[in-house]
Amino acid sequence: MAAETITSGPAATWLRKRSRISAIEIVFWLAALLPFVLLPSYLSLASQIAIAALFALSVDLVLGYAGIITLGHAMFFGLGAYAAAILAKHGWGEPLTGLLVAALVAGAAGFVTSFVIVRVQHLALIMITLGLGLLTYELANSFSSITGGTDGLGVEIWPVLGIFDFDLWGYTAYGYALAMLFIGVLIARRIVNSSFGLALTGIRENNARMPAIGSAYRVHLQKIYIISAAMAGVAGALLTETTGTVSLDTLSFQRSADVVVMLILGGTGRLYGGIIGAVIFLIARDRLSDMNPQYWYFWIGLLLMAVVLVMPGGILGGLSRVFRWGAK
């Protein structure tokens, strides 16, 4: 795609401007370190949030930036989770290798399914992603000798980099997950602020125009789908490694739906949308399920309806509108 790379002109200036790191981002990452000192008893929730945020970021790449509506992304999350677990089960519990293998397995699955994904649109696309997700779930359920079926697998994970052992309080787990989320954001921001990212946005906005101006739009979509699949796989592997277990629910439809909900709550097509959404969703779920364990999803449902009706751009979209309005 070298011919499409933008190096000069207004688009290049715009891209360079966009890829500058803003003050609010630095504040965000400093705030992400606070749980270590202020909320040590919530570290396991915090690492769940970081993992969910990485997963949401991977979905944002395909849904928010490339416009591929997917209801089956748990497929890659679960494949990554099982890849890391099965590797550890066979005597290699080194965490970083686990992440790498998970990325490769999920990315390979993304490569195979991407040929299907780019061929269909609208309802058929929603149904195919949903169907592929359910298909993987049923496969894992059928091959219970490998996956442990409904019981799942428990695994032994070695210390990170050979130094940091996974402790009971979750210091290592959170630090590890947060570091991976940070790397994920760096990769994603490099992608979306490139000419490739611009091409994706172009495809999302008008998928008849891009091929007309000579863009190989199917190849673009396939590429981002594979990258996103690998990233989701890493998120799944992180869950396995930080909790020491994996179960079928990493592949469930509920997980695919939850991650889309997080993304929408935060705002699609913005790097931090999924992260903010994951923070809100998981904290809300934690608080609400403490208060009334059975009905927390009532409020999540209500929140979702409200976001669609009142704040179509999600919470970040709403905020940025408020700021723009305030600046006038």
Next chain:
Amino acid sequence: MAVVLFDGFAFGMLLFVLSVGLSVTFGLMNFINLAHCAFGMLGGYVAVVAMRAFGVPFLLALPFAFLAAGLVSVVLERSFFRRLYRAGGLNQVLFTIGMVFVAAASFAYFFGTGQQPIVLPDYLQGYWEVNGLRFGTYRIFLVAVSLVIAGLLVYGLEHTRFGARIRAAVDNQRVAQGLGLDVDTIFAITFALGAGLAGLGGALAIGIVGLDPSFGFHYLVYVLIVVAVGGLGSIGGSFVAAALLGIFDVAGKYFVPDMGAFLIYLFMVVLLLVRPLGLFGKR
């Protein structure tokens, strides 16, 4: 074998009643209503309450389920859905999934999370014996009801004045409006009809698959498969797809229980690859 085929067909007919409304409203308004099965759930609970608290006989509880789901859907359509007609697929998907969450939690709050059993009248229980094969009476009833509904729908859409108006409104909304048709009202009525059918399906489902607050999610997948495989807005397509899916599902669980639901999902993915618009899709 024949009994498995028949049970599968009966289950398929249940799916047909549950999903045909979605196929029609979906094809009509381009509105991805994932809350469709929540209307089915609503109908089911209305039937349960009517029978338990007010002693309404089963056959009379069915129209109640139909009317209740239809009425509620009109209120929701007028207040929320119509704003989302142009909001894009993703917003519709999310809004209606949010509704399913709310509905499931509400029903769990009022009725608990357990199954809601009902007592079927005597004449719908038991078996009919034909050549030594035993066919469930309730399943025969289900097939009969579904065939009548399919017939009425096809007749209503193809041969009545209102059907012609619906088709006109679907084919070209602006021209239909220009010709003086009240497209808004037509849409509202059609939507109510679709949701009402879902409600009826929910009430009918209690006798076969039971009813609990997860109904709205659980059967959503089946219903979406029927709609996607059958093709949008095609009653015949929904009928064939529902029958195939029901037979596949029941036979699969009976003959290869290890595979679970794997076969139907595979079937759907392959079919959508070959024909993205479904078996009988028009657009």
